[in-house]
Amino acid sequence: MQQNSLDNFSSIKDLINRSLKQNKAILVVANCSVSYSGRAEAFLDFGDRIIIIKPDKTLLVHQPSGNNAVIYMKPQTQHLFIDDSDELILKSTNIILHECVEIVIKEILNISSCIMNDSEKVQLWGTEKDMSDYIYDNPILIAKDFNPVSREEQTKYGFIDVFGHDKNNNLIVIECKRTKAGPSAPQQLRRYIERLAKSKGISVKKIKGIVAASDITKNAKHMTKELGYKFKKIDPPSYMKRKKEKQNKLGKFL
Amino acid sequence: MQQNSLDNFSSIKDLINRSLKQNKAILVVANCSVSYSGRAEAFLDFGDRIIIIKPDKTLLVHQPSGNNAVIYMKPQTQHLFIDDSDELILKSTNIILHECVEIVIKEILNISSCIMNDSEKVQLWGTEKDMSDYIYDNPILIAKDFNPVSREEQTKYGFIDVFGHDKNNNLIVIECKRTKAGPSAPQQLRRYIERLAKSKGISVKKIKGIVAASDITKNAKHMTKELGYKFKKIDPPSYMKRKKEKQNKLGKFL
DNA sequence: GGGGAGAGATGCCGC
DNA sequence: GCGGCATTTCTCCCC
Numbered sequence: 001m002q003q004n005s006l007d008n009f010s011s012i013k014d015l016i017n018r019s020l021k022q023n024k025a026i027l028v029v030a031n032c033s034v035s036y037s038g039r040a041e042a043f044l045d046f047g048d049r050i051i052i053i054k055p056d057k058t059l060l061v062h063q064p065s066g067n068n069a070v071i072y073m074k075p076q077t078q079h080l081f082i083d084d085s086d087e088l089i090l091k092s093t094n095i096i097l098h099e100c101v102e103i104v105i106k107e108i109l110n111i112s113s114c115i116m117n118d119s120e121k122v123q124l125w126g127t128e129k130d131m132s133d134y135i136y137d138n139p140i141l142i143a144k145d146f147n148p149v150s151r152e153e154q155t156k157y158g159f160i161d162v163f164g165h166d167k168n169n170n171l172i173v174i175e176c177k178r179t180k181a182g183p184s185a186p187q188q189l190r191r192y193i194e195r196l197a198k199s200k201g202i203s204v205k206k207i208k209g210i211v212a213a214s215d216i217t218k219n220a221k222h223m224t225k226e227l228g229y230k231f232k233k234i235d236p237p238s239y240m241k242r243k244k245e246k247q248n249k250l251g252k253f254l
Numbered sequence: 255m256q257q258n259s260l261d262n263f264s265s266i267k268d269l270i271n272r273s274l275k276q277n278k279a280i281l282v283v284a285n286c287s288v289s290y291s292g293r294a295e296a297f298l299d300f301g302d303r304i305i306i307i308k309p310d311k312t313l314l315v316h317q318p319s320g321n322n323a324v325i326y327m328k329p330q331t332q333h334l335f336i337d338d339s340d341e342l343i344l345k346s347t348n349i350i351l352h353e354c355v356e357i358v359i360k361e362i363l364n365i366s367s368c369i370m371n372d373s374e375k376v377q378l379w380g381t382e383k384d385m386s387d388y389i390y391d392n393p394i395l396i397a398k399d400f401n402p403v404s405r406e407e408q409t410k411y412g413f414i415d416v417f418g419h420d421k422n423n424n425l426i427v428i429e430c431k432r433t434k435a436g437p438s439a440p441q442q443l444r445r446y447i448e449r450l451a452k453s454k455g456i457s458v459k460k461i462k463g464i465v466a467a468s469d470i471t472k473n474a475k476h477m478t479k480e481l482g483y484k485f486k487k488i489d490p491p492s493y494m495k496r497k498k499e500k501q502n503k504l505g506k507f508l
Numbered sequence: 509g510g511g512g513a514g515a516g517a518t519g520c521c522g523c
Numbered sequence: 524g525c526g527g528c529a530t531t532t533c534t535c536c537c538c
Contacts, residue, residue: 126294
């Protein structure tokens with residue numbers, strides 16, 4: 001335990017429990033085993049992990065590889081460190097959610113804590129909503145005579161991305177996908193259209209269904225055709241194009 | 255920058271870039287802004303964040319609250335720290351995925367790095383597969399005369415959780431959900447059954463559809479009935495029961 | 509708080 | 524690698 005300036009678990013325990021009270025972020029790298037019980041049950045045998053307790057009492061356990069925490073607890077969990085001679089044990093309990101985690105720490109490789117101030121929120125562009133807005137504002141992407149009426153609307157028939165009609169007043173329902181459309185796209189379309197037709201007392205054949213996406217899987221395309229709908233390839237909005245240009249430059253630069 | 259023993263960005267830059275070469279895990283708590291460009295575009299203005307670069311070159315940026323990283327890069331991303339007099343900048347680029355992140359660091363609150371060894375994988379119980387196994391092994395949960403034939407099978411009609419027939423040789427298709435079933439459950443069932451009926455040259459009415467879950471939403475229940483399927487409430491398998499007992503004890507204890 | 513759908517979803521397994 | 528689907532999904536929005 002060379003890297004550990006405090007090789008006495010008891011003093012570490014006190015340090016961490018004090019940091020918990022102060023709502024500090026706590027970062028620990030340790031050799032530990034982790035068990036979870038709650039919505040499911042999980043166990044992870046001993047290995048080196050990054051353990052984080054955030055000021056909002058979120059618990060994260062990360063392995064040295066991979067995007068996601070392998071074990072975690074939601075915000076507002078209670079945490080308690082207990083020293084047990086040659087082990088340090090973290091017991092995390094969320095009584096409301098009926099969940100608990102136990103981490104048995106054999107060795108601490110690194111430990112730190114600090115106050116964090118952050119009031120910002122991440123801003124995101126290029127979502128599905130941006131895409132439906134793009135179609136709404138550029139209806140010609142769908143058809144020359146497409147006249148959009150609403151977008152992103154929660155109707156009693158379900159959630160419809162873009163809704164409108166053509167010059168002959170045929171209803172048009174559009175399901176957008178920002179990435180490659182799968183079987184769920186025509187399926188969702190089908191549900192809206194069936195319900196809509198029923199409530200209007202008209203045939204489903206009177207309502208046009210369109211899957212709008214940058215791409216579609218083979219199966220989904222087949223389904224779309226089979227159900228009498230159409231797939232419309234929609235290139236991403238302009239900021240996406242700008243993004244791609246940037247990336248091309250970047251690729252050239254590197 | 256009281257908490258920062260090294261208040262010279264240049265030496266920190268060297269430290270980090272050395273750690274990157276050694277495949278150490280790098281943990282930084284810093285006041286920074288973060289921007290992302292790739293599948294979408296994102297920006298997060300200055301605030302205190304936990305920045306992690308894992309040995310596999312995954313990048314994570316965590317805010318002081320919330321479960322998930324707000325900005326991240328997948329494994330095998332290239333990272334480069336550059337010192338720019340009064341700023342330290344991290345440029346992360348994944349050329350294959352056409353993605354990049356830039357983090358502008360104004361102040362470092364905490365920094366550490368270490369080698370991590372971990373060869374374990376998390377074991378998980380209580381998944382949907384466990385539930386379909388449970389039904390397969392205890393067919394009476396569905397019906398007295400249910401005779402399961404296969405489970406978790408990828409057929410050309412789609413992925414069917416449990417498949418079998420009753421004493422009259424009527425086909426039965428079961429869609430499992432480990433949590434409360436939503437509209438997707440009867441929807442999926444519908445797709446499998448229609449394809450199956452078509453391939454067998456029989457009517458969809460000859461095939462029984464069952465949504466098996468611990469609970470179902472009101473809407474999904476209505477849809478299930480409307481499509482001619484049945485909802486079967488399935489209590490979780492025994493290890494889930496054990497879990498609940500444990501939790502009750504725990505609640506009592508605390 | 510429940511319900512429904514998206515996410516820069518991610519991750520897993522199968523073809 | 525694509526495809527289809529579960530996830531202790533999580534998160535947001537709306538009723």
